[in-house]
Structure formats: C-alpha cells, structure tokens
Amino acid sequence: MNSSISFSQFDNTSKIRVKKVEAFLNSVELELSPDIEVFVSAKEKSKMIACGGLSGNVLKCIAVSPEKRGEGFVLSVMTELLNAANDRGRKELFIYSTPKNIAFFEECGFQLIEECDSKIILMENSKNLKKYKNNLSRLKKDGNVIGSIVMNANPFTLGHRYLVEEAAKKSDHLHIFVVREDASDFSFKDRINLIQKGLADIENITIHEGSDYIISKATFPTYFIKDKCSINELHAKLDLSIFRNQIAPSLNITHRFVGTEPYCTVTNNYNQNMKKVLGESNPKSNNIEVIEIERKEYKDKAISASSVRALLKDKKYDELSNIVPPTTFDFLVKRI
Known part of the structure; x- marks a missing residue:
C-alpha cells in the first residue's frame, strides 16, 4: 500500500471527524448511517479517500473514492475495519450490500445468506447460520x-x-x-x-x-x-x-x-x-x-x-x- 496513505479509527463522539465522513459519503452518493459506533477512515495527503463503519456486529458505510477503486485498495479498508471489530471482540460479522459486490466480499471471507430483488444482499463471515x-x-x-x-x-x-x-x-x-x-x-x-x-x-x-x-x-x-x-x-x-x-x-x-x-x-x-x-x-x-x-x-x-x-x-x-x-x-x- 502507498506509504502516503494513513488509516485511523475513531468513535461517534468525534463530531468533527464524523461530519467529514458524512461529507465524503455524500460525495460518492451514499448516506451516513446514524447508528455507527466506530469509524475507520483513510487519508492521502490530508484528503479522505475511504471509510467504513461498525454498528454492533454489522459493517456499514464502506466507501472508496473513485480514483482508488480497482487498485485492491478496498481490501485494505476491509482489513482495517475487520481489525477494528476484532479489537472490540466482534468477530462474527454481517454486511449488507448490493449484489454486484458478492464476489469481492467473498474474497474477504464472507458468505452469502440471502439476496433480494437483485437490490440487496446479506452476508456473514462465520458459519453461524x-x-x-x-x-x-x-x-x-x-x-x-x-x-x-x-x-x-x-x-x-x-x-x-x-x-x-x-x-x-x-x-x-x-x-x-x-x-x-x-x-x-x-x-x-x-x-x-x-x-x-x-x-x-x-x-x-x-x-x-x-x-x-x-x-x-x-x-x-x-x-x-x-x-x-x-x-x-x-x-x-x-x-x-x-x-x-x-x-x-x-x-x-x-x-x-x-x-x-x-x-x-x-x-x-x-x-x-x-x-x-x-x-x-x-x-x-x-x-x-x-x-x-x-x-x-x-x-x-x-x-x-x-x-x-x-x-x-x-x-x-x-x-x-x-x-x-x-x-x-x-x-x-x-x-x-
């Protein structure tokens, strides 16, 4: 990974940083989920280029700026997010996404539970089902x-x-x-x-x-x-x-x-x-x-x-x- 890229973790009490995440998500046509407790963000030369969040045992609001997509960078974001969950004892996780992302999240160790109307999927990284x-x-x-x-x-x-x-x-x-x-x-x-x-x-x-x-x-x-x-x-x-x-x-x-x-x-x-x-x-x-x-x-x-x-x-x-x-x-x- 590019050494100029830095990751950080923070919780939802960091209001200014949460506002920056919200602005970044809006820039890629996503919304901030209000129940996120823990955030991970990535910056390059002080510019936010990726983020993700953890709400209970659900990963949410995973986003990467368009210029960083296709570089395998999303895997680094997921690794940081999984580490943040693991640090808090949350190892059995779920993720909601769109069907086009199934193959990617499978690479990250998640298995499909169900797909609905070709619009939404639910996956988990355990064999709990x-x-x-x-x-x-x-x-x-x-x-x-x-x-x-x-x-x-x-x-x-x-x-x-x-x-x-x-x-x-x-x-x-x-x-x-x-x-x-x-x-x-x-x-x-x-x-x-x-x-x-x-x-x-x-x-x-x-x-x-x-x-x-x-x-x-x-x-x-x-x-x-x-x-x-x-x-x-x-x-x-x-x-x-x-x-x-x-x-x-x-x-x-x-x-x-x-x-x-x-x-x-x-x-x-x-x-x-x-x-x-x-x-x-x-x-x-x-x-x-x-x-x-x-x-x-x-x-x-x-x-x-x-x-x-x-x-x-x-x-x-x-x-x-x-x-x-x-x-x-x-x-x-x-x-x-």
Whole structure:
C-alpha cells in the first residue's frame, strides 16, 4: 500500500471527524448511517479517500473514492475495519450490500445468506447460520401443520396470548420466535420471560430465542438504497426470504400466523408482503401458508402493546389489567 496513505479509527463522539465522513459519503452518493459506533477512515495527503463503519456486529458505510477503486485498495479498508471489530471482540460479522459486490466480499471471507430483488444482499463471515439451522432441526416436530409466529411482545398482552391460542388450535405444533434485539421499551430477557410465563399452559408450542437472522428494522441499512420509498418493502422481503429459505425448512414449517393490523400501515404492508414472499412458488423452498387471525379486542379496540405502554404511562392500572395476562400485570406493577 502507498506509504502516503494513513488509516485511523475513531468513535461517534468525534463530531468533527464524523461530519467529514458524512461529507465524503455524500460525495460518492451514499448516506451516513446514524447508528455507527466506530469509524475507520483513510487519508492521502490530508484528503479522505475511504471509510467504513461498525454498528454492533454489522459493517456499514464502506466507501472508496473513485480514483482508488480497482487498485485492491478496498481490501485494505476491509482489513482495517475487520481489525477494528476484532479489537472490540466482534468477530462474527454481517454486511449488507448490493449484489454486484458478492464476489469481492467473498474474497474477504464472507458468505452469502440471502439476496433480494437483485437490490440487496446479506452476508456473514462465520458459519453461524449453519449452526443455527442445525440447532433448530433438533427441535423439529412431526405433523401436517407446523405453525410459526414471530413476535416482539413489547410487552406480552392478551392480544399476543389470543394469537398463540388460535394458532396452536390450528397447528400440530407451533414454533414461536421472539425478536432478540434490545431496541424496545422492555429488554429481550423480560419479554421472553413474560411470553414463557404467559403461555406456560399451552402444550404444543416451542418458544425460540430470536437470532440475527430475523432482521430488525433498527439495523436494516438505508445508506445505499436510493429509492427511499422501497426501504420498508425491501426490509420485509429480505427478512421473509431468510425465514422461508433458511429458517423454516429446518423445522418443516408449513404455516405462519399473524394478527390483523388495523392501525399501522407499515405493519399491514409487511403482512401483505408476507403472503407474497412466503406463499409464492419458489424453487429454493416449499411455500408457507400465511393465516391472518383477527386481533382480540377490548372495548371495541384491538389490543396492542403500544396501548399497554400508554396505560402504564398514564397509571391507568385498572384498564391495564383487562388487556394483559396476570403474569405481565404483576411484572409491570412491580416495575413501577
């Protein structure tokens, strides 16, 4: 590498340097991802020529100035970025990019997980997906209808309970995946604990801890997606494609159950994408039938976790007790 090129690392508290990274990214028609914690940048004669970032275990905002592309320089940038992640104990990493970069990131030790609409890819540098699928396959159950639900439960309500009850009735066995990421009002540990307690009497279910393979909207990248109107749809399609092609076959899942969504347009659109992605003919995997279950209501209004949080904030405990199981209510009251 040219000796006049110098690399540096800094975190997101270095506001002036972050602004320079943002300006550089804008110059190559990319955006700064606001969740980056650690940056790597390269300079030549005081001019920034490359950068990259780390958010949790996801590499983001990797960019090289046009005059340095094709020189193998990107590999040096990736090496610096991987070293920065390794210094922080983050060895099992993910990267989102465009399909044209698959071969390059494979050279850097990453393997493709899924590609969506020829617009976005997700790759990892570990064999964790294979391990995850092997672990799931040990929990496989026999039956003609093997159902599934993915839930955040922030927190667990009687609405969630009703969805599980109805899905369990229609299934020989029901697999419930709890979103793992701590980007909610309640921690993953508390959320899964409330789910386990609230469903303890239902026998034909298995509750799974979520994984990095259930894609969160909080970590989904937008910095290289030019059509901002397509972001929610791309997120949904990538997340659902991974579920269909990677997760579901390990458990022989045949159905996915979801509550109707009368309030949130984004969630309702996600449900409609679910029907398309999981239900359409696909040579990679069997189709999965999506069944929408009418949401449980209280006082003519669908029960939601957001209404629980609002009642809790307003200290309306009597009303709160009507829309959450006793186990959730006890937890919430003790938390006050």
